[in-house]
Every structure is written in structure tokens, then in C-alpha cells.
Amino acid sequence: MNKGSSEYYISEIKRLKVEKNAIILAHYYQTGDIQDIADFVGDSLALSQKAASNNADIIIFAGVRFMAETAKILAPGKKVLLPDVNAGCSLADSCKAPDFEKFIKENPGRTIILYVNSTAEIKALSDIICTSSNAIQIVESLPPDAKIIFAPDRNLGNYVLNKTGRDMVIWNGTCHVHEEFSLEAILRLKNEYPDAKIIVHPECELPVRMVADYIGSTSALLQFTKNDKGNCYIVATEAGIIHQMKKGNPDKTYIPAPPGDSTCGCSECNFMKLITIEKIYNCLTSEKPEILVDQNVLLKAQKPIRRMMEISEKYDL
Numbered sequence: 001m002n003k004g005s006s007e008y009y010i011s012e013i014k015r016l017k018v019e020k021n022a023i024i025l026a027h028y029y030q031t032g033d034i035q036d037i038a039d040f041v042g043d044s045l046a047l048s049q050k051a052a053s054n055n056a057d058i059i060i061f062a063g064v065r066f067m068a069e070t071a072k073i074l075a076p077g078k079k080v081l082l083p084d085v086n087a088g089c090s091l092a093d094s095c096k097a098p099d100f101e102k103f104i105k106e107n108p109g110r111t112i113i114l115y116v117n118s119t120a121e122i123k124a125l126s127d128i129i130c131t132s133s134n135a136i137q138i139v140e141s142l143p144p145d146a147k148i149i150f151a152p153d154r155n156l157g158n159y160v161l162n163k164t165g166r167d168m169v170i171w172n173g174t175c176h177v178h179e180e181f182s183l184e185a186i187l188r189l190k191n192e193y194p195d196a197k198i199i200v201h202p203e204c205e206l207p208v209r210m211v212a213d214y215i216g217s218t219s220a221l222l223q224f225t226k227n228d229k230g231n232c233y234i235v236a237t238e239a240g241i242i243h244q245m246k247k248g249n250p251d252k253t254y255i256p257a258p259p260g261d262s263t264c265g266c267s268e269c270n271f272m273k274l275i276t277i278e279k280i281y282n283c284l285t286s287e288k289p290e291i292l293v294d295q296n297v298l299l300k301a302q303k304p305i306r307r308m309m310e311i312s313e314k315y316d317l
């Protein structure tokens with residue numbers, strides 16, 4: 001086996017994981033090879049639940065920084081490693097602490113529900129965290145007359161607002177991958193494949209959500225393709241999820257929804273795709289880069305995340 005080949009890295013990763021009592025948690029947007037070597041693959045909610053309950057000493061997070069930070073907040077005694085420190089998130093970056101503090105002051109007396117795609121600093125300012133798997137249930141867990149701030153994703157926020165009719169003011173943040181899907185290109189594909197079902201992540205803009213046959217988090221979209229009787233899907237979320245869809249139902253057809261013309265030109269998250277097998281190997285070897293969260297921020301951010309997990313447990317999510 002050639003040193004430096006992917007077979008070499010994979011066998012070394014397997015050996016080092018046992019030696020160091022480490023686990024790899026991978027998000028569905030990772031490349032197929034990474035999903036296949038991970039100990040656990042899931043959406044943001046499932047990954048948080050797994051980070052909070054495992055016996056490893058080291059968590060390697062094959063995902064982006066806010067996910068690794070959430071793992072550290074939930075498992076402060078463990079070493080949490082992110083194989084590339086530049087694996088950020090445009091949505092989390094769209095909500096900076098000083099601006100958000102000002103927004104809270106301008107909208108006083110509201111319960112702050114924060115989408116998990118946010119920095120630890122912002123989480124520390126919130127009352128309850130949600131993910132795209134449980135956002136509706138989290139909002140509905142509050143009294144019907146509750147006044148809510150929802151941040152940072154305006155598309156998920158508007159989707160939840162339409163579903164619940166609650167009193168919500170919504171932060172104007174977006175994800176650069178999900179806001180770029182082109183309605184025209186999706187409709188052209190639908191014309192070409194009239195039997196295809198359009199399945200959409202709630203981070204997508206309203207025109208794309210309006211043509212959806214089904215809207216849901218990554219795990220909900222995956223479940224839909226498993227249970228549905230159809231055979232062909234136009235998938236409007238990051239294309240990495242198609243790896244698990246193909247594993248579940250290899251005979252079905254999955255077409256990644258294309259982005260618009262004036263875009264980054266792909267339906268891939270450039271931050272998620274910074275993680276590679278080689279970087280996972282390097283990070284397991286050197287135990288760097290480690291994700292650390294300021295102790296004060298960590299303690300404050302624990303409360304809203306735990307509140308989410310309690311509500312999720314109640315609804316069996």
C-alpha cells in the first residue's frame with residue numbers, strides 16, 4: 001500500500017481511531033469516502049445528540065466549525081478536532097455578535113430561537129436552539145402568544161412562520177448554497193423528467209420552496225426518498241446527501257438541483273468540502289486543529305442547546 005494513497009490513509013485512520021479512542025462524526029454534506037469511514041453520519045440534530053452521548057476521548061468532526069463548536073459545548077471534557085479550521089459557514093457568518101445584540105435590543109421581550117448554524121457566541125445570547133429537523137416543534141413548544149426572534153436563516157424562519165403563524169421577527173441571513181438554487185433550472189429539469197419529485201431543504205428561497213413536493217431537513221429528505229414510491233428526485237440541497245440516498249435506494253435516480261447562472265456554479269458547500277481523508281488522517285495524528293470555546297460562552301451556550309434536546313426528546317425527534 002502506497003504511503004499517501006487513500007487506502008493508506010483509510011487504514012491508518014482506522015488504526016489511530018482505536019489507539020486513541022476517537023470517533024468520527026460526519027455530516028451528510030461530506031464526500032462519500034468520508035461518510036463511509038465515519039462512525040456516525042447524520043444531520044445537525046443527530047450529530048449533536050451523538051456528540052453528547054458517546055464514550056470516545058476524541059471527536060473528529062467531519063463537518064463545519066459551528067458543528068464542532070456545538071460538540072465541544074455538549075462534551076466539554078472531550079478533545080474536539082476539526083480537520084480544517086477554515087471550514088466555516090456563510091450562514092453563521094451572516095450573524096455577528098455586536099449586530100445581533102443590537103437586533104435583540106431593537107426587539108425587546110422576545111424569546112430568541114436560534115438555528116444551530118450560528119457561532120457559539122451567538123448561541124450564548126439565545127434562549128433555545130433549533131435545527132431544521134425540529135424548528136417547527138421548537139417554535140410550537142412556546143405558548144401561542146409568545147413573541148419570537150428567529151435567527152439567522154431568513155428562509156427557514158419564513159418557512160416556520162408560514163407553518164405556525166406565530167409572531168416572529170426574523171434575522172436576514174442566508175446560506176450561499178441554498179439561496180443559489182435556480183427556480184428556472186429546476187423547472188427545466190422537471191420538464192425533462194416529469195415524474196421527478198422536487199425535494200427541498202427549508203434553507204432554500206420561497207420560489208424554490210413553492211414548487212417542492214416535499215420540504216425537510218437533510219435526514220427528512222433522506223427518509224422521504226426511502227419511503228416514497230417514486231423513482232426520481234430533483235434534490236435541492238447540498239449534493240453530498242445523494243451518497244446516502246443512493247446507498248438506501250440504489251435503483252432510484254437523484255438529480256442535484258442546479259444553481260443559477262450568476263453563482264459559484266455548484267450545489268456543493270465549499271466549506272464542507274474542505275474536509276478530506278488526508279486532513280482527517282493529519283488531524284488524528286497531530287490532534288490538531290482543536291476547537292476550543294471560551295468557558296463563559298460555553299456555559300451560557302449549553303442552556304439553549306440542552307433546552308432544544310429536552311424538547312426534541314419530548315417529541316421523540
Ligand code: 13P
Nearest residue numbers: 043044045131132217218
Ligand atoms: P441539516 O440539519 O438539515 O443537516 O442542515 C445542516 C446544514 O448545514 C444545512 O445547510
Ligand code: SF4
Nearest residue numbers: 089090091175177269
Ligand atoms: Fe453553512 Fe450553507 Fe454550508 Fe450548510 S450548506 S454549512 S448552511 S454554508
